[in-house]
Amino acid sequence: MPNINQIKFLNKNKRLIKEPIVIIGSKEYEYDKYNYKIELKKLGFEDIIGIDILDGEGVDVELDICELDQENFSGLENKFNTVICMQMLYAVKNPFTAAQNIQRLLRSEGILIFSDVFTHRVNRIPTDYWRFTYDAQKLIFDKIKFFDSRTKIGITRQGKLIDYTLPFPELRKYKKYYNETSLGFFFRKLQRKIFSNELLDNQRLLPEMSIHSIGKKSNHSKIN
Secondary structure (H helix, E strand, C coil), X not given: CCCHHHHHHHHHCHHHCCCCEEEECCCCCCCCCCCHHHHHHHCCCCCEEEEECCCCCCCCEECCCXXXXXXXXXXXXXXXXXXXXXXXXXXCCCHHHHXXXXXXXXXXXXXXXXXXXXXXXXXXXXXXXXXXXXXHHHXXXXXXXXXXXXXXXXXXXXXXXXXXXXXXCCEECCCCCCCCCHXXXXXXXXXXXXXXXXXXXXXXXXXXXXXXXXXXXXXXXXXX
């Protein structure tokens, strides 16, 4: 279920993607606006398979990425040059096991393209367990050397991909946005004053954001 920011991130990192490619959480739904396989084929890639816990469109291998029995990964270990796992781990029960299994799929020097939610409304499609900082991504993917300079923040509602910098962008009710007119800023302040409630009285709010990252499996790492 990719969104526009995930597609933008794939395009920005096209030159690092190599086949064969595996998509984690690949099941397609009728309400999806974008399709990973279609978008990757637009970039010239063909050797792509999809893994999902549920069978359906876009799924080539039905597999629980949190599976502890390694025999179920027979034929898949060290097979892929690129693993794409975007906005999926928030919904699994054990992201630590999932991360170890994802690293097993990668060949040495293989590329992981990852994103997941940092701030987001509760999403029950079908479950919602976790939120991830960039440091958390590095923690669970302990065999991946991330490229810090390529890390991005995806602002969901704006469909915008920006550089990863701290502090994070905030929704500040008394600060004029960079792309906001003076008249628009005036009416926004007026609206909040008239219709203010306890939530909007907060000085700072974070928009819905995901953190997008990319890294390489270390040539000297050993998966336990």
